Amino acid sequence: MKEKISITAITSMSPLGSTLEETWQSYQNDDHYFSLSKINDDKTWMAPLSKSAKLLVEELRESDSKYRKLDDSVLFAMVASRMAVKQSGWENTAEFGINMGSSRGATKLFEQYHSEYLATGISSTLSSPTTTLGNISSWVSHDLGAAGPEISHSITCSTGLHSVLNGVAWLNSGMATKFLVGASEAPLTNFTIAQMKALKIYAKVTESNSGSVVDTSTVIERSRSYPCQALNLKKEYNSMILGEAASVACLEWGVIKNALAIIDGVGYATEILKHNTSISANAICFQKSMKMALGDLDVTEVDAIVMHAPGTIKGDSSEYNAIQEVFGDYMPQLTTNKWKIGHTFATSGMLNLELAVLMLQHNQMISVPFLESKSNSRIIKKVLVNAVGFGGNAVSILVSKSE
Template sequence: MKTPISITAISSISPLGVDPKTIWSNYQNQEHCISHKTFNNTSALTAALTAELTKAGQQQIELLRQENSKYKSLDNSVLYAMYAAREAVKFAGWSSDDNFGINIGSSRGATELFETYYSEFSKNNQSHPLSSPTTTLGNISSWVAHDLNSKGPEISHSITCSTALHAMLNGIAWINSGMSDKFLVGGSEASLTSFTVAQMQALKIYAQQEKHEDHYPCQALNLDKKQNTMILGEAAAMACLEQGKLDNALAVIKGFGYATELLEHNASLSTDAVCFQKSMEMALDGFDKNNIDIIVTHTPGTISGDLAEFKAIEKVFCNKIPSLTTNKWKVGHSLGASGLLSIEMAILMLQHQTFIPVPFIKNEQPNRIQNILVNAVGFGGNAVSILLSK
């Protein structure tokens, strides 16, 4: 990157909590946030392993819903994004007078609300008046812009599980182009519905309820697992980007990379994840690979996906592989929000100079924590890698 980009704030709402102190505390223990969720709206599926918001998070969303009568008709994906966006902007010290842009993505969008409206339509053959405007992907960024009273551009997109990091790429591009000074970027996902889980189960990648290995249902980064263990989680995470290396930066973006590869299967990468090889090499252009201390992997907990990313890391880093970690064993896979949750995890490690390990794999602790590479990829082989420095 010719000009560094500072991350001056980051905020999230997830199964880890709603504030930095609680989130960091929950990263320090070896307990996961995964539990059984019962679905009442279908006889085809009664329960599944999922990672839900904490009670504190659910209370914050309910308060937000009651704050404005218009918010009662919005999907949780919008409300999660609103909460995280408010907190991020407040921490960064931005106001509505600042000309900042917004790019918030989601893999699924207003999943629960869409399913509710469609169910009503199936019964009555009549659609609710708000069914269209409250279920578009653009609904998330638009409502966040409305809530923050922002004046800059607002963009939404879905690039499956790499959505949030693509939002970060867009923010970097807008700032470097001179079209905007600041950008709020992130992802939001509220996809814990019976139909969404059923879709993942149909792909044969979802964890089976009573057949997981040892104490941890999601075995992300365990390269010896014998079955797929992906589990859905819900979350939203936002970051405030500003041009230059600022004194109040939580971390500095030193590099970025992206790539897309031809599909070998609808839900998997090539066996050595060519897209990840290209995105990591691009992010590391001109940077000494020996100085990368940690990689926060995408590793969703599937046999082929986890192994393919590891093989890509081996090819890029050869004999000196950095310490590897992920948070999906703890919070599940939040699809379009997952990349920004990984960015938050990386920033917390940089701030506290403490490595967050995966408890069921052997991993060397880094001697220092100065540079962290964060990976994400989604259906379609669209990989993104972001290089963060202290």
């Protein structure tokens, strides 16, 4: 990187809450935030927004009649972006760019409009303008009155961290000094969940995981009550669960006083496809992206890694193998949040980044129930954040504590 980049704000709407304080508090317990719903006549695990987040979305929806026609993914992004701009102090400026991505986009509206078309043979007037991928960035820009470029993109589940890459590139090019980046996903719909189940990667509802979390002394016993087994490297079945969320960060060029964290390095890589969902056993894409993000930094300087770890057997193990290849005998502490909130597609990488920032701010590692974490007496100063999407589109971001 030509110059370090400051994260001056980061916000989210997720199952964990709608403020950094609420989200951090939710990380302090061993609870998961999944609930059972009926999808296509089957009991299905999913992770909806928290009550506080839903309230903010509904307030926005009812504040203007035109918002009632927008997809949840757009509304999530608008609420999170408003909070980020307020947190960063950008409220009195329009001079910033926007890059807001989504893997699925306006899933709920698209399914609704398509069902209407199949039933009537007629498409609704707003079916096109409210389901385009650019809808999210456009509405966020309109809502905030931003004067900079507005970019939308989709690179499957690494979309959020690709937004960060784009923001860093614009800032280091000198074409902007401030950039709002993030992702939004509202995938808790019949067809989207059916697609994941068709891939045989979705968590099943079993007798052992349908109740409350069991508080026992052993990792094995405790893990049985968690429907998503993300980062359980001994699991024998896939356990991915979908969640909904939006997360947004404010980036500024250089090292800004009172920044939440500093971006020290970025990395990216793509594997050659052998299958539509393929990733190699040792996740070569992650090896490349992590090495690029680290640059010349000694691996022992990395205190923790927030892993992508989707809760699938191959996804979790391949990323872990890649970390072993890159870090060798030294293994940083590992964590993920998907055992608590599931996979939020495009937003997942941004929520990983938020977790990294919170751990840096509080100097506290967030553990995973399935791992016997080693004691870490050292201050958390540098955290590596990972995300990857179908086809091996990996991104790694190295963040450090702001001095």
